[in-house]
Amino acid sequence: MRVIIGYGNTLRGEDAFGVDVLKELEKFEPKETTLVTAFALIPELILELLEADEVVFVDACYSKTDHYALACNMLIQQTPQFSHHISPEILISMLKTLYNRQPKYFIYSMFSNSYEKIKNKSKYQKCIYTLALHLAAHKE
Template sequence: MRAIIGYGNSLRGEDAFGLDVIKELQKLSLKETKLISAHQLTPEMVLELQEADEILFIDTCHDEKNRYALACSLTEQNGLNLSHHISPKTIIYMLKNLYAKFPDFFIYSMMSGSFDVIEDKRRYRESVEIVSRHLECY
């Protein structure tokens, strides 16, 4: 089973990228795929990922210079952390160390300079569609 987690704050402009990708994917009938929308990653989320062979995280990444550029990272972007929200790396760490689960994982990020509003709606929508199409065919 594949799990796709789009996360971000829907009130904070382009931070909603992951959520909007999930909305697009919900219109499709993706087989053996669990779609998860979340404001932020939290520890208990690992319980929903027990059956996942592959986990895809979709997020917005702050980068003033390369706005709307897309990146797919094969390694974790963030360090280990655990406060009231956690990083993808922490999710993977918990799955490995607490539940002996070893899913493959990828992080899809859209670079953004705006967490207030969607500055260029056309380019933003294009990015949402590119990632959605890629995940549909992937």
């Protein structure tokens, strides 16, 4: 089974990208896929991953350049983690340590520098649709 987690703050402009992608993806009704939306990655989400063979994380990623570019498998975050926001790698590591489960995982991000509003709605919507279509058509 595949689990796709779209996360971000829906009140902060383009930070809602992960959640918005999952809303679009629901229209495609992907088979053998569980869709999970979240404000942020938190340890409790590992319970959603217990049966997963594959996990896909979708979010917005801050960038001063390359606005509205899509990227896959961003560099591993090396900063200290706090209980209210952890990296996808930490979630997968917790799943392995606590439940001896290690699904393959992928990270898709849209580069953005606007967490106050959506600056270019047509480019934002194109990124949402492009990624939703890719995720609906492909099981990684």
